[in-house]
Amino acid sequence: VSSGDTHRAVLKPVSFLRQVLAVCVYPELLEDKSLPLDVKIRAQKLLEACDGGSVGSYTASSGLSHVRQSIAEFITKRDGIPSFAENIFICAGSQRAIMIAVKLLASGEGTTRTGVLIPAPCPHTLYPLLDEADVVLVPYQLMEEKGWAVELDKLHQALQANRRNCEPRAIYISNPGNPTGHVQDRKSIEEVIQFAAAERLILLVDEVYQDSVYGKDREFISYKKVLFEMDKEYAETVELVSFHSLSSACVGECGMRAGYMEVVNMDPEVMYYFDNTLCGDISTPVTGQLALDLMVIPPQPGDPSYDTYIQETLFTLATLSHNAKRVQEFLNKLPGVSCQPAMGGIYLFPRLHLPCGIKEQAKVGNVPKNDVLYCQKLLEEEGVLAGAGQYGGITDSCHLR
Amino acid sequence: MSATRMQMLSSRSVRLLSRGRNEMLAGRSGAQRPGGDPRTRSLTCPPLSSSSSPGRALSSLSATRRGLPKEKMSENGIMSRAKVLTIDTMNPTVKKVEYAVRGPIVQRAVELERELSEGMKKPFAEVIRANIGDAHAMGQQPITFFRQVLALCSYPELLSDSTFPEDTKSRACRILQSCGGNSMGSYSASQGIDSVRQDVASYIVRRDGGVPCDPNNIYLTTGASDGIMTMLKLLVCGEGTTRTGVMIPIPQYPLYSAALAELGAVQINYFLNEEKCWSLDITELQRAVNEARQHCNPRALCIINPGNPTGQVQSRQCIEDVIRFAAKERLFLMADEVYQDNVYAEGCQFHSFKKVLFEMEPEYAETVELASFHSTSKCYMGECGFRGGYMEIINMDDEVKDQLTKLLSVRLCPPVPGQALMDLVVNPPQPGEPSYDTFIKERTATLSALAEKAKLTEQVLNTVQGISCNPVQGAMYSFPRITIPEKAIKEATEKGQQPDMFYCMKMLEETGICLVPGSGFGQKDGTYHFRMTILPPTDKLKILLNKVKEFHQRFIQQYS
Numbered sequence: 001v002s003s004g005d006t007h008r009a010v011l012k013p014v015s016f017l018r019q020v021l022a023v024c025v026y027p028e029l030l031e032d033k034s035l036p037l038d039v040k041i042r043a044q045k046l047l048e049a050c051d052g053g054s055v056g057s058y059t060a061s062s063g064l065s066h067v068r069q070s071i072a073e074f075i076t077k078r079d080g081i082p083s084f085a086e087n088i089f090i091c092a093g094s095q096r097a098i099m100i101a102v103k104l105l106a107s108g109e110g111t112t113r114t115g116v117l118i119p120a121p122c123p124h125t126l127y128p129l130l131d132e133a134d135v136v137l138v139p140y141q142l143m144e145e146k147g148w149a150v151e152l153d154k155l156h157q158a159l160q161a162n163r164r165n166c167e168p169r170a171i172y173i174s175n176p177g178n179p180t181g182h183v184q185d186r187k188s189i190e191e192v193i194q195f196a197a198a199e200r201l202i203l204l205v206d207e208v209y210q211d212s213v214y215g216k217d218r219e220f221i222s223y224k225k226v227l228f229e230m231d232k233e234y235a236e237t238v239e240l241v242s243f244h245s246l247s248s249a250c251v252g253e254c255g256m257r258a259g260y261m262e263v264v265n266m267d268p269e270v271m272y273y274f275d276n277t278l279c280g281d282i283s284t285p286v287t288g289q290l291a292l293d294l295m296v297i298p299p300q301p302g303d304p305s306y307d308t309y310i311q312e313t314l315f316t317l318a319t320l321s322h323n324a325k326r327v328q329e330f331l332n333k334l335p336g337v338s339c340q341p342a343m344g345g346i347y348l349f350p351r352l353h354l355p356c357g358i359k360e361q362a363k364v365g366n367v368p369k370n371d372v373l374y375c376q377k378l379l380e381e382e383g384v385l386a387g388a389g390q391y392g393g394i395t396d397s398c399h400l401r
Numbered sequence: 402m403s404a405t406r407m408q409m410l411s412s413r414s415v416r417l418l419s420r421g422r423n424e425m426l427a428g429r430s431g432a433q434r435p436g437g438d439p440r441t442r443s444l445t446c447p448p449l450s451s452s453s454s455p456g457r458a459l460s461s462l463s464a465t466r467r468g469l470p471k472e473k474m475s476e477n478g479i480m481s482r483a484k485v486l487t488i489d490t491m492n493p494t495v496k497k498v499e500y501a502v503r504g505p506i507v508q509r510a511v512e513l514e515r516e517l518s519e520g521m522k523k524p525f526a527e528v529i530r531a532n533i534g535d536a537h538a539m540g541q542q543p544i545t546f547f548r549q550v551l552a553l554c555s556y557p558e559l560l561s562d563s564t565f566p567e568d569t570k571s572r573a574c575r576i577l578q579s580c581g582g583n584s585m586g587s588y589s590a591s592q593g594i595d596s597v598r599q600d601v602a603s604y605i606v607r608r609d610g611g612v613p614c615d616p617n618n619i620y621l622t623t624g625a626s627d628g629i630m631t632m633l634k635l636l637v638c639g640e641g642t643t644r645t646g647v648m649i650p651i652p653q654y655p656l657y658s659a660a661l662a663e664l665g666a667v668q669i670n671y672f673l674n675e676e677k678c679w680s681l682d683i684t685e686l687q688r689a690v691n692e693a694r695q696h697c698n699p700r701a702l703c704i705i706n707p708g709n710p711t712g713q714v715q716s717r718q719c720i721e722d723v724i725r726f727a728a729k730e731r732l733f734l735m736a737d738e739v740y741q742d743n744v745y746a747e748g749c750q751f752h753s754f755k756k757v758l759f760e761m762e763p764e765y766a767e768t769v770e771l772a773s774f775h776s777t778s779k780c781y782m783g784e785c786g787f788r789g790g791y792m793e794i795i796n797m798d799d800e801v802k803d804q805l806t807k808l809l810s811v812r813l814c815p816p817v818p819g820q821a822l823m824d825l826v827v828n829p830p831q832p833g834e835p836s837y838d839t840f841i842k843e844r845t846a847t848l849s850a851l852a853e854k855a856k857l858t859e860q861v862l863n864t865v866q867g868i869s870c871n872p873v874q875g876a877m878y879s880f881p882r883i884t885i886p887e888k889a890i891k892e893a894t895e896k897g898q899q900p901d902m903f904y905c906m907k908m909l910e911e912t913g914i915c916l917v918p919g920s921g922f923g924q925k926d927g928t929y930h931f932r933m934t935i936l937p938p939t940d941k942l943k944i945l946l947n948k949v950k951e952f953h954q955r956f957i958q959q960y961s
Contacts, residue, residue, distance in 0.1 A: 005581060005587050005588045007587040008581035008582040008587040009582065015556075021555045022552040022553075023552075025551045026549055026551070028564075029552060029559075051538035052537045052538040052539065052540055052541075054538075055786050055787075056782075056786045057786050058533065058535045058785045058786060059786065061503060092788070092812070095811070099811075103492055104495055105490075105491060105492065107490065107491065125811075125813065128810065128811045132811050169485060169486075170485075197482075200485050202486060237484075239484060239485055252586055253586040254586060254588045255584070255586045255587050255588055255589060255817030256585070257788075257814075257816040266486065267484045267486060267487050269487070269488045270491055273491065276495075276498065276499075277495060277498070279659075280630070280656070280659055280660070281623075281626070282624065283786065283788075284788075285623075285786065285787060286787070287555075287787070287816075
């Protein structure tokens, strides 16, 4: 239960998505009588967008223009604010997208080396990624007692502590939070945007779990929407890159490796390099790109596949919501464990108050941290694989993901 | 020479990835730092194609012609807040990276296609993209068996569909069982799905006539490019005169020069011999490495066999010689073998570097470090869009292997559909199985069509005065040499363009044919070439070749 892999955990894929992909991969299925009409129509449209009508062709490096357009339409609909295809860059997963964005803004050396603010805790995949991008990590604490909320003080603290050993240039944040499950409200998002503007930081916002907010009285608002509804001095200037991918909760097609970033208010000359860098990847896997299209433009009411689609999505959301509540309650009843409620996403991040003895054992066994040792034992004794909190950057207390 | 000589890639010399590191590991991005040592810059980069820069900076704005409204800028002069990220403040290495195959000439081709579709009159009815090795885009048909199995894997409910042959179903089941949750949507292990790696190993054993292959040495990758890039990352380190140098062929596939530019490695060019059908000369390798030792630390030697863009297929003897050379000069061998099934010329045969290595004396077989790359994008499959690939690593230090695994895990895993496809490629239908006949028919048709087109291309181009084309022994391209009149060279220089870029741009505007100028791949000074794929269907290819002929004759006349 440590990785964000919903299919492995046996949540089912979206039927419509898989049906369309099957037809795109083997177009003879267009004649298949068992497949719904909307599946065939969509598959045909997608195949027309592919070079030579085949998913085996390369695409433009930033992605099929048809899919970029679909994503722009999705974002426009979601936020009520125009989004443009040329600002959308499709990559092999949000990991790749984040890497490209960070690499673009990384420069300097020694004390002028670029720094990136990252939350503690953060996704366990972020450390190795930023390490490879060769930037300085500037962690800011999230407030566990407040459900892992972002607090301005902590942001400032992190900046102050690191101004002398690097040049902070960007702030990474995930909303809904990974691994915390915290969902920011508008005010919180505005604060972060104002902070980024004042401190001249580029916003890197990971919104992969936007489709799974289940907390009461919480809803997902995109950073872009909030930004554009602020004053012009922010809306027209703050540089923002938002990330999304197939690894979302309801779609969960992690293995297909496709995601995108929307780049806003970026210098046009710099925009060129987003595409140029992507040329080295040649193109994102085409089945993944098509799956993105199907994710952002699902069946509509009235379509033959609509009912099944809604059922499947609601089931996934209900399962997540139900599990989040149950697991949190259960964990809170365990001695030495406390768990903040999650409002979205697919993880919980309980805290472990471990006895002193384990610290000794960790030292003896040369294990880096207590929570790592705990996870090792959990795996060996119960066959349950959980993630250790220290890999998400929490070093002075013990947590599980 | 001791048989147990120390392996070159001991973990001391490889950058160790560590968490939250503040200090720069020596020379990580050393070469491109502001005020950094200029000697660490790439050694005489072959002139990369470059059209005038307005085309570049404005390319991101070209979308406005599509009628899409542009992002609003602060036009009311509200707050001229300087951007955090500008051309001057961004990563300097990123700016150095250029990909000729997708460069300005392709951008122009895309524009022309758009203009045509909008009804603008042109001297041609369609743009023919003979620039990129994309078989399906040019009409090559996929292998039915592969697509059937992949469809079943995508939507397993189809397993009850009677139109699918039994062998496709059993294959799909086998693949799905090795995926987490029986779904292609699950992440796989970073190194790739176990059973696929085992199948790849078995394929290599069969291909190489029984030479053993350990599945633990197989890494599945996102196309071959991913593997090549990762290996280069491992190899590049040092600073100044100890900065890693990587030997690459000229002409080369531009991924290599781009990767080296991005990594700040020193590019060491060795020239292939055009007069001898683009063969590799050890004396030339020696010259290149000797010269390079004066200002960098040569550590790797890249070979593309069959060659891109040249198509030459190395003889067994040549491969042995290269291995001995690499051993002597302590170079890590990178063997790009993605075109291994694309061999057409009589008397030519594909020999894998691995096989040749293992059949040499133990002092080589047990010590020379080698990485071989393959992918699903070429050969008879042409499945570029799936981004399937693998690399086999031989004789690598164990600690370095651990670092390799760590590096690969950053991108989580290669695309699972691509892994599944690779499994089918290395494990195709066997005699007696229901899909066998169709499979063989399709594969043979594709490969023989390519062989025919290779010959046709060589023949027709050689009838043109001023064009001389070496035999296309393998791969998917012709790389003919063209003579460009002085007058044209002058005009090109005045425009700030490479002469062969000037030539290709003119060809594009007048005929709609999109080729890539030789300057994008590298060539001997004073020579000019272009790369053209042999992928269009035969009848179209004939028309294409004639148009090229006519254009060339016109061009010569115009500039004589």
